[in-house]
Amino acid sequence: MAxxxxxxxxxxxxxxxLRQSVVASGRVRTPLRIEMSAQIAGRVTEVGVREGDAVQPGQTLIRLDEREWEATVNQARAAVVQAESRLRQLQELGLPVAEQALRQAEANAVQATRNYQRVSELVTRGFYSQAQLDDALRAREVADSQLRSNRLQLASQQAGGSESELARSSLEQARAALAVAEARLGYATLRAPVSGTVLTRTVEPGDTVQPARALLTIAPLGETELTVQIDEKNLGLLKLGQLALASADAYPGEHFAAELIYIAPSVDALRGSVEVRLRVPEPPPYLKHEMTVSIDIETARREQTLIVPSEVVRGLDEGHPWVMVVRDGRTQRQAVRLGLRGTGSVEILEGVSQGDTLLPSTDDKPEGRAVRTRAAS
Structure with missing residues (x-):
């Protein structure tokens, strides 16, 4: 009785x-990254940005030595001019000359045919010899051959003819070569494709670079995300759309809102965690890529419910929670059903009522002990 x-x-x-939440540490993550690399080999003459710089679309980032490519462009332009001149020559000079030559050949052929007929008649009458007839025949055949040749020459220089098409083909090839040369000249200057921030820079003026080597990494402007690994035991508490409050470790007194937008479909077996991502609709200006942040994800809230400090609940590890309640001056073990679990507090769904008094779990008095109660300060 003592x-x-x-x-x-x-x-x-x-x-x-009572507010239930999952708290974890994560990092600021840029959803997209653009790696800038050269498309041609060359020596770097200028790097116009540093890590952390903001860039605008079309802004010059890196220049390569472009003298060789400028010479190639000039050479290609000269070839285009030459091809254009050749085509124009066919149209303005070659075609009229061929037409005139054809008319002359037609006249010669008519004359040769008439002469052959006249000589043939005179040979029949005995005035000309067979040798003179043979000469007239040869002259007619030569004139006919010349006529056929001039007709082919004119056809080749007309629209759709072989020489005309060859000249046009040469012009198209020259223009294509110029386009390639101008494109390669353009490759000598790397420009920002979008607005964003330079994350990494791995090149300096004077470096010789090769195609496909990453020189700059740019984070495009857009949504900022937080990525965090959550213990898999909390996976059942998470749902898309849940709100969170985050703070950067470098600015612990500043807080900003975030929203859960992604839960990985698989669990990391080595770490026993699942990756989740949160969108930051209004990122503060001090937030930087890869910055460490603390994230408090609100998973549930009760406006009015029965709550007790977590320290009074026992048997959680065994899966059968209970409390030591004082009723009528004696301790009594009471099983309880828990609801939400907040920071330092839990929700009691069944087992006790408002106003019941409970012993902290650090007090190991057995059930049935007579006690007098004193409220915790």
Whole structure:
């Protein structure tokens, strides 16, 4: 009986608001990254940005030595001019000359045919010899051959003819070569494709670079995300759309809002965690890529419910929670059903009522002990 009436400190079951959350550390993540690399080999003559610089679309980032490519462009332009001149020559000079030559060949052929007929008649009458007739025949055949040749020459120089098409083909090839040369000249200057921020720079003026080597990494302007690894035991608490409050470790006094937008479909077996991502609709200006942040994801909230300090609940590890309640001056073990679990507090769904007094789990008095209660300060 020595312990009957011993005074104990108790905690009262009360009504109140309870917020359940998952807290973890993560990092600022840029959803997209653009790696800038050269498309041609060359020596770097200028690097116009540094890490952390903001860039605008079309801004010059890197220049390569472009003298060789400028010479190639000039050479290609000269070839285009030459091809254009050749085509124009065919149209303005070659075609009229061929037409005139054809008319002359037609006249010669008519004359040769008439002469052959006249000589043939005179040979029949005995005035000309067979040798003169043979000469007239050869002259007619030569004229006919010349006529056919001039007709082919004219056809080749007309639209759709072989020489005309060859000249046009040469012009198209020269223009294509110029386009390639101008494109390669353009490759000598790397420009920003979008607005963003330079994350990394791995090149300096004077470096010789090769195609496909990453020289700059740019984070485009857009949504900022937070990525965090959550213990898999909390996976059942997470849902898309849940709100969170985050703070950067470098600015612990500043907080900003975030929203859960992604839960990985698989669990990392080595770490026993699942990756989640949160969108930051209004990122503060001090937030930087890869910055460490603390994230508090609100998973549930009760405006009014029965709550007790977490320290009074026992048997959580065994899966059968209970509390030591003081009723009618004696300790009594009472099984309870828990609801939400907040920071330092838990929700009691069944087992106790508002106003009941509970012993902290650090007080190991057995069930049935007579006690006097004193409220915790």
């Amino acid at each position: 312990f009957r009436g011993e005074t104990v400190t108790v905690v009262e079951v009360r009504q109140g608001e």
